[in-house]
Structure formats: C-alpha cells, structure tokens
Amino acid sequence: MIYLLLAIAASTSIIVLFKIFSRLKINTFSAIMVNYVVAASFGFLSEPGAFLVSDIPSKPWFWLSIATGLMYIVGFNLFALSAHHAGVALTGMASRMSLIVAVLAGVLVFGDQPGMLRVSGIILGIIAFYLTFHRNRLADVDRKLLLLPLALLIVHGFSDLLMKIGQHYYIDGDFTLFLATVFTAALVFGFVFIFLGYRKKVRFTYKEVLGGIIIGLANWYSGYFLLLGLNIFDVSFVIPMINISIVTAASLVGYMVFKEKLKLLNWVGLALALVAILLMMQ
Template sequence: MIYLILSILSSTTIFVVFKILSKYNVNTLQVIVVNYVIAFITGIALYDETINLNIINADWFIEAIALGFMFIAIFNVLALTAQKNGLSVASVASKMSVIIPILFGIVIYNESTGLQKLIGIILALIAVLLTSIKPKSDVVLTKSIYLPIILFLGSGIIDTSVNHFAPDGNKALFLAIIFGIAGIIGIIILSYKSIIAKDHFKLKSIPFGIILGIVNYASMHYILKALRVDGFESSSVFTINNVAIVAISTLIGLFLFKEHISVKNWLGIILALVSIGLVTL
C-alpha cells in the first residue's frame, strides 16, 4: 500500500506544479521537455547495472521507444483538446481513460470481478466525472470531437502498456528510455519553435522542469511497484490510484489555490472515498 500512496502523492504533486506554471506564466512545453530529460537522468541514475548495446535486444526495448513517442504525442493532443474543446473535456477524457487498463486487467489477466469491486469501479468512474467537471467551463463537444477520443484512447493505452511491458528487473532503464525518447522529440520540437517561430527557451522553465521530472518519474516508478505487489490486482490499483489523485487534486485546488468547488465536485469526492473503500476491502 505504501507504493500506491507514494504514487498518488507524486501524481498529485504534478497537478500542483502545473497549477503553479499557469500562475507564473511559464511555458508549459518547455517545462515538459526539461521534465522528460530529468526523468531520463533519474532513471539512468537509479539503474545499478552497466548499460550496453545489448539492451536493444531486450524484449521491451521497441515497446519503450514506442511509448516514448506516445508520451509526447498524447501531451500535444491534451493541449489541443484543452484549446479546441475546453479544459473540462480534456480533463474528463484523460482521467476517464482509466477504464482501459481496468478492463484490460479483468479481461486479459482474468482478475476478480466480484459485485463489491464492480460497484466500487463504477462509483470511481462516476466520481472522476463529477470531480473533473468544473462550473462555467468552456465545453465544446461538437468541435474537433476526434481530439478527446484520441486523448481517451491514447492515455488508456499508455497506462496499460507501461504496466504490461515493464520488465520486473529493469524498470528504471525501461522508464529512462521512455522518458529519453520523449525528451529527444521534445528537444527537436523546441528547436524548431526557437528557429522558425522565434519562441526562445526561457531559463525559468528549468527549475520547474527539474521538480516535475523528479515527481513524474516517482509517480511512474511507484505505480509500477504497486502493480507488482502480491495480492494487488491491476484493476484495483488503477481504480484507487486514479480516483484518489482526482479527489486530492480537487481538494488542493480548493484549499491551496482557492478554486470554487461545486456540489457535483463535492459529491464526486464523497463517491471517490466510498469507491476506494469498496475496491480496497
């Protein structure tokens, strides 16, 4: 359980960092790219064996490269969805994608589907929906509807694939390669923007990127640790992890950033606590 708690806390910290970025008008893409580089360095630092060219023959190497491309691609889809369809649509699409790894665990891994667990999962999904929808949000469902669909599928596939392909003994290197590939692509994008669009890199993006990179790596590291604990099923882990992050992030938005929380949001938080209890017990 400690790994799951650390994953939830790390992921919630990511939310706090992004809120601070918007407050201080820091370039989000630049911070994201620095974050990938720092996460890559963290993974390499934690890998306690010698790295050699034999890793290209590892069963998970191609999958790690593909996931690196997906990381940066889905981030851009997230940004486009927020711009075209509104922040609430982007939030709901990315967070509701947890249903994909949940179903994968039940169908492919033959995980338990007791009535109490199923009720807990359904309540968790309702809780995510209720807490994600903000009052007076700029929701535009009819415009560029393909973007939230891609975001939903992409986010779910990433979570499922990271869990499915992560090796038992080389998780640090596996994650490092994913973040490294995403970082390389991000650097290319930033270079293009700097040369063509004259959107130059700002030094103030670095400290935020360092903080984000460390907690981002920690969130991935600990969720994989939690998924490997005996007796913990992936469908339960993903349910608890996702709904807890949403509920805690909403409360942090209220107390730390003075955000308004509607009755629906409060109902979502209550359902989140109930669903965690049902799935955990």
C-alpha cells in the same frame, strides 16, 4: 500499498506544479522537455547494476519503451489541444476515465477477476469524475472537438496498458532502465515535434529549467512507483485507484491552496470518489 500511495502523491504533485506553472507564465512544453531530460538522466544514474547503453536496444522491452515514450509525448500534446479547444474540465475528466482501458485489459488480457465491491467502486469513480469536473459548459463545445478528449482517453489508457504489458511480460526487474528509456524516447519525440513545427513557442529561461527539474523528479517517481504497484496488484485495481485518488487529492488541493471554487455537484463527486476508494480497498 505504500507504492500506490507514493505514486498518487507524486502524480498529484505534478498536477499542482502545472497549476503553479500557469500562474508563473512558465512555458509548459519547454518545462516538459527539461522534465524528460531530468527523469531520463535520474533513471540511468539510479540504475544499481552495471549496464551498457549500447546493450539497451537488444533488451526485450526496448521497442515497447519507445512506443510508451511516444504515447507520453502525444498524450501531453493532446491534453494541451483538448484543454484549449474542448475545455479543461472535459479534458481532465477524459484523461482520468482512461482507467476504462486498463480495467478492460485487466479482465480480457491479464485475467483479473475484480469482485463486486471493486466493480462498484470503479463505477462510482467514473460517476465521481463527471460530477467533480462538471462545469455546465459541455453544450458550448463543438461536437467535432469532442474527438480530442476521446483521443486523449485512448492514448492515456494505452500508455497505462503498455506499462502493464512491459511489467508483466518483458521487464523482469529492469524497472529503472525501462522507465529511463521511456523518458528518453519521449524526449526524442518531443524534439521531433519541435522540428516538424508542431511546437513553435518554445523558450528556456531559468523558470522553465527549474520547473522542469522539479517536475522531472516527480514524474520519475510517479512512473517508478506505478511500475512497482503493477508488479504487486492487478492493473484493474492499480489504475482506477490511482486515478480516482489523484482527482480527489488534486481537487482538494485546488480548493484549499489555490482557492478554486467547487459547486455542490463537485463536492458530491468528491464524496463519491472517497466512497469508491473505500469500496476498492475492501
């Protein structure tokens, strides 16, 4: 369980860092690019065993790591687009409801058998997401733009699913190398997006570099402890538990540290999230 707690702490810190970035006017995409450099470098340097970079393409998980890296950078860009056009609340809800993909895959592909308490916790968690992110502005959103958060839900869900597939079938202990290759792939695809012109406003000042270093370490540990958690628990438990806990922790940090206002419905959502966590732990 300690791995899940550490993954939750690392993931929550990433959300908090993004809040700080917006206040300090840090170019998020630039910081993300630095983050991938740091995460990949830290991963390769942390590998306890001897390895040759030239041997990595022959690993059974290599192409899976490339696909996962692509999902990472596409997911980030979708998050930015969705937050801009469909709103932050709806985007945040969609990114966390990606747990639906993990739960379905866990049952249909990996043979997970969640009991009634876990299923009840997952359902409560989904309701909690809606209430926690509720902002009364969904009616103002163009229905066509709702495709953005829907696409984000699918991409985030498949990112988690690819991590589970790698852990279950291919990695065989190569957690560090696999994850470092994922971040390297995300970095390469990020440069491709810049080259193709999808990201024109990119700058690298000391703020972007420092922010990228900090978030890179948090991102590394978030992914690493997620893999370790998936190696022990069912995916239909790990992903919902992490997502529900992140929403709860990030909302409370936002309220206490950043003085973000929460309505009654938001508080009800947080209460339901806590109940959902307790049910899933039984």
